[in-house]
Amino acid sequence: MASELMRPTLLAAPVEPMLPRMFRVEKRVKETADTFTLTLMPERTGEFSFQPGQFNMLTAFGVGEVPISISGDPVRPLPLIHTVRAVGAVTKAICRLKRGDALGVRGPFGTGWPVKEAAGNDIFIIAGGLGLAPLRPALYEVLNNRAAYGGVEIIYGARTAQDMLYLQEQQQWRGRFDLKVHVTVDVGGPGWRGNVGVVTNIIPRARFDPYHTSALICGPGVMMRFVVQDLLKRGVKAENIFISMERAMKCGIGFCGHCQLGPVFICKEGPVFSYARLKEWFEKREI
Amino acid sequence: MESLEQLLSEHPFLQGLAPRHLSRLARCAEVKQFAADQFLFREGEEIKEFFLVRYGQVAMEIYTARRGPIMVQTRQEGDILGWLGVTPPVQWNIDARAMVITRTIALKTDCLLRVCEEDHELGYELLKRFVSRMAHHFKSLKLQLLDIRHGV
Numbered sequence: 001m002a003s004e005l006m007r008p009t010l011l012a013a014p015v016e017p018m019l020p021r022m023f024r025v026e027k028r029v030k031e032t033a034d035t036f037t038l039t040l041m042p043e044r045t046g047e048f049s050f051q052p053g054q055f056n057m058l059t060a061f062g063v064g065e066v067p068i069s070i071s072g073d074p075v076r077p078l079p080l081i082h083t084v085r086a087v088g089a090v091t092k093a094i095c096r097l098k099r100g101d102a103l104g105v106r107g108p109f110g111t112g113w114p115v116k117e118a119a120g121n122d123i124f125i126i127a128g129g130l131g132l133a134p135l136r137p138a139l140y141e142v143l144n145n146r147a148a149y150g151g152v153e154i155i156y157g158a159r160t161a162q163d164m165l166y167l168q169e170q171q172q173w174r175g176r177f178d179l180k181v182h183v184t185v186d187v188g189g190p191g192w193r194g195n196v197g198v199v200t201n202i203i204p205r206a207r208f209d210p211y212h213t214s215a216l217i218c219g220p221g222v223m224m225r226f227v228v229q230d231l232l233k234r235g236v237k238a239e240n241i242f243i244s245m246e247r248a249m250k251c252g253i254g255f256c257g258h259c260q261l262g263p264v265f266i267c268k269e270g271p272v273f274s275y276a277r278l279k280e281w282f283e284k285r286e287i
Numbered sequence: 288m289e290s291l292e293q294l295l296s297e298h299p300f301l302q303g304l305a306p307r308h309l310s311r312l313a314r315c316a317e318v319k320q321f322a323a324d325q326f327l328f329r330e331g332e333e334i335k336e337f338f339l340v341r342y343g344q345v346a347m348e349i350y351t352a353r354r355g356p357i358m359v360q361t362r363q364e365g366d367i368l369g370w371l372g373v374t375p376p377v378q379w380n381i382d383a384r385a386m387v388i389t390r391t392i393a394l395k396t397d398c399l400l401r402v403c404e405e406d407h408e409l410g411y412e413l414l415k416r417f418v419s420r421m422a423h424h425f426k427s428l429k430l431q432l433l434d435i436r437h438g439v
Binding site: 128159184186187188189190192193194195196197198200201204205220222223226 | 299344346347355357358359360361363364365386426427430431433434435
């Protein structure tokens with residue numbers, strides 16, 4: 001039941017949070033020029049479960065460790081799915097891994113999107129670029145329990161059509177009668193038949209009841225700021241707007257302080273926050 | 288069949304406008320449909336009409352010699368095209384091409400300006416709506432520019 005006390009789902013950290021488990025790459029799919037989706041299986045059998053929005057620390061042995069959101073279906077937590085963009089030394093090393101290669105996994109860590117708590121509400125998902133990856137598990141969960149929600153709409157924006165994730169799956173989503181998908185790009189190349197412009201252009205066209213809507217947002221910081229402003233203007237309550245924050249997460253358990261933002265540790269109390277909770281710090285320039 | 292006043296009142300840009308104002312605007316209005324790939328207007332042409340998009344999708348394109356037309360924005364149902372024409376004489380600085388069958392209401396710019404001069408209350412009401420759309424438009428452009436240039 002939706003309520004004003006909706007909070008990102010808090011979860012217990014893994015039993016041995018600092019000890020990576022060995023996983024092996026089962027499949028590697030090239031999503032865009034620099035982004036890959038890895039399917040990972042644990043070396044040893046064991047339990048693994050996660051909530052949509054949580055992240056793992058992935059280790060490229062001999063290179064380093066990075067926080068990456070889980071982008072698979074929480075109902076089928078294994079094999080583990082991660083979508084990774086090759087931007088730094090560690091992510092480049094992870095994206096170079098081939099089938100059978102090993103990597104370390106610590107997690108899952110952090111808070112999840114409050115999908116179960118949003119039952120009864122309309123669900124409005126707004127993703128920019130790679131931000132679709134941490135939102136995909138939330139969408140899976142909504143679609144797995146579709147009858148529990150009102151209208152469900154997604155707005156997905158990318159720089160170009162070539163930068164879009166999960167193209168085949170997007171087509172499946174578009175084919176559903178119970179899901180409205182809007183896609184937009186900043187630059188429309190030859191043959192592009194969709195929207196050109198930013199995600200905020202689509203918000204006025206989206207149909208949702210602002211009093212009974214949970215908005216889940218993930219993307220570049222500026223995009224999230226603009227989207228939040230527009231949602232507030234349409235009457236969505238600050239406590240029903242959820243954002244996923246990105247910071248330099250290191251330990252994953254609120255121990256090292258690398259990801260501190262004002263009074264919170266993003267890795268432990270986030271990465272998902274209600275806007276009402278983080279409002280003061282979300283727009284602070286000095287930190 | 289719906290009257291022009293009815294069609295005008297249904298468009299988000301004119302929603303809530305007084306019936307007498309809608310009647311005045313209807314005198315400047317004409318329903319226009321464009322086939323897929325047909326141009327609503329092209330760069331360099333004089334702006335003679337202001338469009339309310341009722342259905343479809345319009346690509347806003349800038350032609351470049353090296354890369355051909357570059358689609359910089361799209362407009363859909365509920366959008367407007369041509370606020371540049373409120374300070375005539377002005378030429379279009381962009382091409383507008385219907386991507387699919389597109390239905391519009393075209394308001395003749397000279398007639399629109401004349402009506403606004405005659406009825407300042409209507410003129411001021413429209414001006415407020417133009418400014419609001421322009422503000423939204425520029426805000427979107429800033430975000431788009433940031434994303435394209437800096438990938439933020």
